[in-house]
Amino acid sequence: MAIALNSNSMTNKIALTEDHITRFSEDGFVVVENWLDAKTVELARERFKPLFSGQFELGIQPDEWNWREGRDSPELTRQICNAWKSDRIIRSIVLMENLGRICAVLKGWPGARLNQDNVIWKPAGASALGFHQDDSYQSWLTPPEMLTCWMTLDDTLAEQGTIEYVRGSHLWSTSQPIKQFHAPDDPLAELESVTGRNRNDLDIVPIVVNAGSAVFHHGRTWHGSKANTGALPRRSVVSHCMSSDARFSTTSTSSIYSRYKKTGTDEMDESFFPIIYRQDGYRSPELD
Numbered sequence: 001m002a003i004a005l006n007s008n009s010m011t012n013k014i015a016l017t018e019d020h021i022t023r024f025s026e027d028g029f030v031v032v033e034n035w036l037d038a039k040t041v042e043l044a045r046e047r048f049k050p051l052f053s054g055q056f057e058l059g060i061q062p063d064e065w066n067w068r069e070g071r072d073s074p075e076l077t078r079q080i081c082n083a084w085k086s087d088r089i090i091r092s093i094v095l096m097e098n099l100g101r102i103c104a105v106l107k108g109w110p111g112a113r114l115n116q117d118n119v120i121w122k123p124a125g126a127s128a129l130g131f132h133q134d135d136s137y138q139s140w141l142t143p144p145e146m147l148t149c150w151m152t153l154d155d156t157l158a159e160q161g162t163i164e165y166v167r168g169s170h171l172w173s174t175s176q177p178i179k180q181f182h183a184p185d186d187p188l189a190e191l192e193s194v195t196g197r198n199r200n201d202l203d204i205v206p207i208v209v210n211a212g213s214a215v216f217h218h219g220r221t222w223h224g225s226k227a228n229t230g231a232l233p234r235r236s237v238v239s240h241c242m243s244s245d246a247r248f249s250t251t252s253t254s255s256i257y258s259r260y261k262k263t264g265t266d267e268m269d270e271s272f273f274p275i276i277y278r279q280d281g282y283r284s285p286e287l288d
């Protein structure tokens with residue numbers, strides 16, 4: 001049976017306002033409400049159980065599968081990277097053309113490619129994710145930078161381990177990757193030691209929004225999430241984009257993603273890093 005992989009089936013026509021653009025350039029993140037409709041939110045929530053128990057609809061295992069039913073502690077936050085290769089609903093959300101368009105506009109890129117997606121499931125009681133900058137992990141790319149669309153499938157509350165941003169931290173330089181991303185005792189400790197800043201001097205903003213909202217964040221904006229001390233789960237789907245012109249670095253590698261580098265060229269193959277949107281109207285053909 002042929003499986004339709006159309007990523008345009010879920011889309012929206014939301015355009016950024018001047019206020020969105022100002023918020024992004026001053027704060028390093030901007031909230032866009034009503035990004036996903038209620039039906040899409042519902043369909044995406046239904047994919048979490050099969051994905052984390054290894055039922056991959058498209059027959060392909062994601063690149064990273066960091067929590068497995070029956071193997072890992074229920075207290076850990078569950079994460080999968082590149083579920084778009086495994087699942088049609090996730091694919092249609094993270095490869096939405098308008099998402100790529102907004103990333104390109106905010107970052108001044110000629111277009112946007114998918115770098116990787118994340119599916120994040122933080123049940124009640126689950127642990128924190130350490131505060132970090134996404135660009136710290138991009139030395140395998142030229143240019144070594146990302147812009148991210150984080151989408152929530154649940155109404156969020158501060159005590160529910162929602163994502164939190166350090167306002168204005170996109171204006172700081174890119175630091176080394178943190179040592180403990182999953183389940184640190186204190187999710188802000190490494191931010192303090194790496195940057196030499198004290199948390200009491202920072203404007204840390206927990207994102208409290210309705211299900212279906214998105215936040216676009218700069219690759220240098222420090223962010224993370226605390227333990228879920230609420231009663232309900234917090235589930236998110238994340239699309240990490242890079243420039244449509246991005247290439248592999250010739251001096252640095254990623255232990256997972258440089259597997260997709262072809263010999264003798266630094267070009268990125270659209271089969272693994274699809275072009276979601278380009279100003280000239282191009283989009284990787286297999287997406288439509």
Ligand SMILES: O=C(O)CCC(=O)C(=O)O
Binds near residue numbers: 129150162223224238
């Ligand atoms: O959802 C979270 O807790 C963290 C997500 C994250 O690190 C990201 O979107 O870059």
